[in-house]
Amino acid sequence: MNKEFERQFQELNQKQKEIVLADGGPILVIAGAGSGKTKVLTFRIAYLVNEKKLDPSRIVAMTFTNKAAGEMKERVNGLIGKMINLWIGTFHSIFARMLRQEAPSAGYGKDFSIYDTDDQLRLIKSIIENNKISVDQYSAKSVLDEISRAKNNLVSPDAYRDSARSYFEEIVSKIYHEYVSNLQKNNAFDFDDLITVPLRIFSANKEILEKYQNRFRYILVDEFQDTNRAQYLLLRYLVGEERNIFVVGDDDQSIYRWRGADIRNILDFEKDFPDAKIFRMEQNYRSTQNILAAANSLVSYNRSRREKNLWSNREPGEKVTLIEVENERSEAKAVVEKIKDEVFKNKRSFQDFAILYRTNAQSRVLEDQIRQSGMSYIIVGGLRFYERKEIKDILAYLKLITNSRDDISLKRIINFPQRGIGQRTLEKVQNWSSSKGMSMFESLRDINSISDISQSIKDKILSFYKLIKKYIDLKDTISPNELVHALVDEISILKMYKEEGTIEAQERAANIRELLSAVSEYARRSETPSLSGFLEEVSLITDIDSWDDRANAITLMTLHSAKGLEFPVVLITGLEEDLLPIAQSREDQGRLEEERRLFYVGLTRAKDKVYLFTSQRRSLFEDVRSRLPSRFIDEIEPEVVQRINYLHKNNRQKSHEKRLYDCCDHHPDYENFSQEESDVTVGTWVFHQKYGKGRVVKINRVGKEIKISVKFGDNDIRKFIASYTKFTIL
DNA sequence: GGCAATAGGCTTTTT
DNA sequence: GCCTATTGCC
Numbered sequence: 115m116n117k118e119f120e121r122q123f124q125e126l127n128q129k130q131k132e133i134v135l136a137d138g139g140p141i142l143v144i145a146g147a148g149s150g151k152t153k154v155l156t157f158r159i160a161y162l163v164n165e166k167k168l169d170p171s172r173i174v175a176m177t178f179t180n181k182a183a184g185e186m187k188e189r190v191n192g193l194i195g196k197m198i199n200l201w202i203g204t205f206h207s208i209f210a211r212m213l214r215q216e217a218p219s220a221g222y223g224k225d226f227s228i229y230d231t232d233d234q235l236r237l238i239k240s241i242i243e244n245n246k247i248s249v250d251q252y253s254a255k256s257v258l259d260e261i262s263r264a265k266n267n268l269v270s271p272d273a274y275r276d277s278a279r280s281y282f283e284e285i286v287s288k289i290y291h292e293y294v295s296n297l298q299k300n301n302a303f304d305f306d307d308l309i310t311v312p313l314r315i316f317s318a319n320k321e322i323l324e325k326y327q328n329r330f331r332y333i334l335v336d337e338f339q340d341t342n343r344a345q346y347l348l349l350r351y352l353v354g355e356e357r358n359i360f361v362v363g364d365d366d367q368s369i370y371r372w373r374g375a376d377i378r379n380i381l382d383f384e385k386d387f388p389d390a391k392i393f394r395m396e397q398n399y400r401s402t403q404n405i406l407a408a409a410n411s412l413v414s415y416n417r418s419r420r421e422k423n424l425w426s427n428r429e430p431g432e433k434v435t436l437i438e439v440e441n442e443r444s445e446a447k448a449v450v451e452k453i454k455d456e457v458f459k460n461k462r463s464f465q466d467f468a469i470l471y472r473t474n475a476q477s478r479v480l481e482d483q484i485r486q487s488g489m490s491y492i493i494v495g496g497l498r499f500y501e502r503k504e505i506k507d508i509l510a511y512l513k514l515i516t517n518s519r520d521d522i523s524l525k526r527i528i529n530f531p532q533r534g535i536g537q538r539t540l541e542k543v544q545n546w547s548s549s550k551g552m553s554m555f556e557s558l559r560d561i562n563s564i565s566d567i568s569q570s571i572k573d574k575i576l577s578f579y580k581l582i583k584k585y586i587d588l589k590d591t592i593s594p595n596e597l598v599h600a601l602v603d604e605i606s607i608l609k610m611y612k613e614e615g616t617i618e619a620q621e622r623a624a625n626i627r628e629l630l631s632a633v634s635e636y637a638r639r640s641e642t643p644s645l646s647g648f649l650e651e652v653s654l655i656t657d658i659d660s661w662d663d664r665a666n667a668i669t670l671m672t673l674h675s676a677k678g679l680e681f682p683v684v685l686i687t688g689l690e691e692d693l694l695p696i697a698q699s700r701e702d703q704g705r706l707e708e709e710r711r712l713f714y715v716g717l718t719r720a721k722d723k724v725y726l727f728t729s730q731r732r733s734l735f736e737d738v739r740s741r742l743p744s745r746f747i748d749e750i751e752p753e754v755v756q757r758i759n760y761l762h763k764n765n766r767q768k769s770h771e772k773r774l775y776d777c778c779d780h781h782p783d784y785e786n787f788s789q790e791e792s793d794v795t796v797g798t799w800v801f802h803q804k805y806g807k808g809r810v811v812k813i814n815r816v817g818k819e820i821k822i823s824v825k826f827g828d829n830d831i832r833k834f835i836a837s838y839t840k841f842t843i844l
Numbered sequence: 845g846g847c848a849a850t851a852g853g854c855t856t857t858t859t
Numbered sequence: 860g861c862c863t864a865t866t867g868c869c
Contacts, residue, residue, distance in 0.1 A: 179859090206859050231858090253853090305859050373858065475855045478860090495858090529845095536845045571845095656859070674857045696856055712857080734855080 116164050119193045123157065126150075133393050134158050138332075140353075140387035142380070143362040146424040147409070147718035148400030148680065151362045155336055156186055158360060159200070160193035162332055170198035174330045174352075176205050178337040180659045182678060183207075186336075201330075205345050206305060207654045209312045212326070213303065214646070219319055220311050225646050227302040227513045227520045228653040232501065234258055234304050236522050241292045244544070252282060260286045261293060265306040266342050266374035268313070299553070301519040309344045316351040327354035337678070338363030338383075342374035350386060357387065365420055366413050369674060369712050371704070377418070398424050400680055400721050402431025404754040408724065409717040411751035416707045433756040434717075434724045436689075436747065440761050441731045441738075442476070446483035448760050449685055452725050453489065453668065456683055464490055467668045468681040470716050472694045476687060477670050484668065494671035495657045504607075504622040505629055509652065511601060515585045516646045519553040531610055533574050539567055543575075555582070581605075594645045595637035599630060673716045684720035686713070689728040689744040713746050730761070 126134065130150060133143055134157040145151035159175065162168040177183040183202040191197055201208060210228065217224055229237065238254045238261075241247070260282075264274050271294055275287040297304065303311060316323045330352055335341065338361040341349075353359045361383065368377050384390055398406055406426045413419070437452070439445045449469060456462045469480055474495050484491045499505060507530055510523040517523075521544075529535045546564045547557035557564070558579040561572050581604070589597060602608065611623040636651065637643045658675050669681070673694075688694055695709035717724060728743045747755075798810045 204859070308859085369857080370859095372856080473855055473857075532846080534845065538845080654859070672857065693856095698856070708857095 116160075116193070116195050118195055119157075119160055119164055122193065126153070126157065127397060129393065129395055129397070130154050130157070133395070134161050136391060136393075138356060138358045140357055140383070140390035141360045141393070142338075142383050142387075142390050143360070143393045143395065144380075144420065144422070145362050145364055145395040146398060146422055147364060147367060147715070148398040149395035149424070150399055151364075151395065152182070152186065152189075152336070152678075154395070155334060155360075155362055156189040156193065159186075159190050159334065163190075163194055163198065168332060170200050172329060172331040173334070174201040174208065174332070175203075175334040176208060176336065177202060178204065178340060178678065179656055180204060180207060180654065181656075181661070182336065204654065205341070205348070206308045207650075209308050209348070210303075210650050210654065212312055213308065214650075216312070216315055216322055219322060220315050221298060222303070222311075223301045223517070223519070225301070225516045227300065227517045227523065228308070228650060229297070229302050229304045229522065230501070230653060231258070232506065233302075233522050236526070237296055237300075238289060238293060240522075240525075241289055241296065245288070245292060247285065247288055252285060257286055257289055261290050262304075262306055263374065264290065265310055266344055268310065268344060268347075296521075299519065300521050301517050302522070306344075309342075309348060313344055313348050313351070316348070323351060326352060330354070331356060332358040333360070335359070335361040335363075337367075339365050339368035339377060339380060340370040340375040341379055342370075343376045343379070344374075346376065346379045346382070359387070366416070366422070366711055367677065367715050367718075369677065369708060369715060371708050394422065396422055396424050398426045398718075399428075401426060401718060402428050402722060404431050404433055405717060405720050405722075405724055407754045408434045408750045409714055411754075412710065412717065412746060412749045413714045415749045416710055418704075418707060432723055433754050434726060434750065436726045436728065436755050436757045438743070438757070438759050438761060439727060439729050441729055442479045442688075442733065443483070444760060445687055445727050445729045446480045448727060449480060449687065449725075450483050450487045450489075452685065453683075454487070456723070462682065464666050464668045465663070466682040467685065468676060468679070468683070468719060469668060469670045469685045469687065470673050470676050470719070471670075471687045472673060472696060472712070473688075474672060476693075480670060480687065484670075490665070490667040492661065492665060492667045492669050494661045494669060494675050498655075498657060499625070499628070499660065500652050500655060502622075502625055504611075504625055508598075508602065508607070508626060508629060509649065511582075511585075511605075512598065512645055512649055514555065514582055515589055515597075515601075516649060518555040518582070518586060521554045524554050528575075528578060531605060531607060533578060535571060535574055535578070539571055539575075542567060555579070559583075589645055593637055594643050594648050595633050597645065598633045602626060602630060673712045676719050677715055680719055680721060682721045683723045683725070684716065685725040685727065686716045687727045688732070689713075689726050689747055690732065690741040691744055692741065693732070694744050694746065710746060710749075713744075 123131070123134070127150075130153065133141070133154050143151065143154065145154070155175070159173060162173060163170050175183075175186065177186060180203060183204065187200060187202050190200065190202075201211075203211075213222075213226070214224055217226055227233075235254050235258060238258055242254065264286075269277075271287070271291040274283075274290055278284050278287045297307070316326075331354065333349065333352060335349065340363075349359065349361075363380060365377060365380055368375060371377065384392070401409070403426050406424060410424055435452075437448050439448050453464075453467055456467070457464070471477065471480070477493055477495075481491070481493060500509070507527060510526040513520050513523040514527065525540060528540065542564060543554055543557055543561070547554045550557065558575055561567070561575045561579070567575075585597060585601060588600075592600075608623050608626060611619040611626075632652075633648060636648050640647060657671075661669070661671075663669075673686075692700070694713060695706055699705035699709050726747070728747065729741060731738055731740055733739070800810060
């Protein structure tokens with residue numbers, strides 16, 4: 115046995131060892147929060163390779179995020195002592211990879227595009243327009259959600275039409291048919307297709323199925339409770355004769371039912387594999403006893419769950435602190451104060467803290483207060499890098515270059531940067547190309563045969579055609595890195611933003627430069643870099659994947675994003691009815707239980723200390739509402755909760771802040787940052803050469819730059835980058 | 845066809 | 860309070 119493996123193996127508990135060493139065949143592990151399931155999963159893989167001499171390339175492991183996949187890969191390599199070629203990734207990335215090979219058997223080209231939500235919505239909107247479908251008050255978004263639900267439940271457009279009852283369902287049915295055929299015409303998959311198309315291929319094509327059954331002799335699945343029906347069926351297909359399938363999950367942490375995750379999968383597993391060995395891991399290594407007692411008592415209110423007895427060897431620790439505040443601003447202040455307390459008294463670093471909330475919208479007020487306090491922080495989620503307009507524009511070029519049938523991407527960029535090709539022209543091209551059954555890109559080539567377009571516009575179209583064509587011809591001869599750089603250079607997008615001169619444009623340019631370095635990084639890292647490979651990676655990246663967990667910063671994220679992570683101190687905000695549980699779940703027992711699990715996931719992220727916040731009032735779209743405390747608060751065993759009332763507290767504690775500056779030698783980040791910003795804060799009066807006297811209304815930190823917004827006498831708010839602008843502080 | 849001003853919607857969670 | 864999509868004017 116490998117030495118490193120041997121040494122670390124001895125540290126596992128008896129149950130964990132037993133699971134790692136279990137014989138082949140189907141295995142279901144019910145693993146409570148913090149019980150070391152990732153550990154068991156990695157040891158199992160290492161054991162299969164080291165001891166069972168299984169060829170690593172024949173093992174496939176499904177994780178919930180790419181980040182988790184990366185970490186698992188690293189840990190397995192550490193245990194084995196060398197780099198091995200494992201298939202680890204999310205369901206979506208693994209099957210996207212498979213589709214690169216097998217898409218032709220489903221009638222798609224190998225260079226398919228992957229459409230994200232934004233692309234999907236554009237497609238749906240164009241379908242509604244082109245077919246003059248009257249959608250009444252229904253939004254494209256609600257149509258998309260409905261289509262996605264149908265797809266994940268494996269309801270085909272025809273089956274959907276046959277069962278459509280309401281007016282809404284009839285509209286959706288029409289759009290669904292068009293949507294599916296348009297995707298195929300554009301040679302594009304949406305996220306759901308990455309799961310359902312492989313499923314179709316497997317059921318229709320025995321040869322391909324057997325190829326993958328032979329290839330994957332061992333399948334492991336993490337976070338099994340959050341797989342949906344289609345994913346489960348996919349697994350069932352893939353499991354070959356040896357039936358080596360190993361799934362790990364926790365029904366109490368199932369929080370993606372709204373996305374189609376199906377708790378039945380755990381139950382059906384035992385039905386489909388009656389000889390499955392079932393293990394339970396109930397010892398929690400993460401949390402103190404008080405935290406665990408809080409979590410256990412809460413989740414025991416759920417009716418549809420498996421009984422379990424999660425226990426901890428750790429000390430009782432501190433009680434869970436519940437803080438009642440007046441409104442969201444005082445909540446944010448209280449959060450900041452508690453973090454400062456912990457930093458000061460318990461010598462904690464910023465990366466020890468996570469602030470969790472139900473909705474992304476809650477982050478803004480928290481962010482404002484933390485920024486003012488001078489502490490460093492990272493927000494996970496919100497507007498993602500790859501969803502920014504300028505990034506999507508460049509990516510649309512790349513998509514069109516790899517897949518010229520991608521009409522959605524073409525429409526996005528044919529007039530970006532502006533080339534004088536407008537809506538009307540585009541309509542004519544689209545009509546012509548659909549009457550000829552050609553892609554829009556193909557019809558550009560023959561633009562001269564379309565009447566009714568002026569010659570000058572035709573020339574512009576042709577030069578756009580030649581631009582893209584040039585890169586299509588280049589793409590197999592030069593590296594993706596060179597191609598993207600050359601392209602960005604040729605369309606002089608950076609220059610355009612530079613000339614625009616506004617802060618927004620500068621940011622956009624900076625984002626594009628970051629994209630360029632991402633391509634270089636990809637080219638360096640990948641063994642066989644290709645444009646489609648880069649696009650695929652980019653399309654499937656998630657918020658949490660790009661979260662830098664080594665930075666010394668407080669992390670702000672949604673409860674959903676926090677799944678699978680742990681922090682010494684967790685602060686959960688917004689414990690109010692209609693927020694947690696969210697309003698839409700009120701009438702539905704099942705959804706209510708999911709909200710409870712969401713809170714449970716939040717609690718069980720904490721190692722040492724939990725703070726809970728509930729506010730009497732909270733504004734929603736500028737409209738202040740009174741709120742009731744969350745019903746979940748009373749479901750926590752009262753003995754482990756300590757309540758603090760902050761309702762009449764004056765939170766301006768200057769003296770306290772002053773002390774903090776002296777205390778933090780162990781936080782160089784903190785010190786630098788505080789000093790950097792200490793002279794200008796919101797409310798400071800400043801004098802600007804050109805605009806005169808004004809007052810700072812906002813300070814924003816973006817990367818290394820600090821942006822400040824100043825309101826001048828004429829009530830105009832102007833934004834500046836602090837290091838470029840000279841102000842006199844008044 | 846381009847641009848600036850304005851209206852409207854958003855806020856549940858995400859691969 | 861912010862972002863986007865639309866509108867109406869040039």
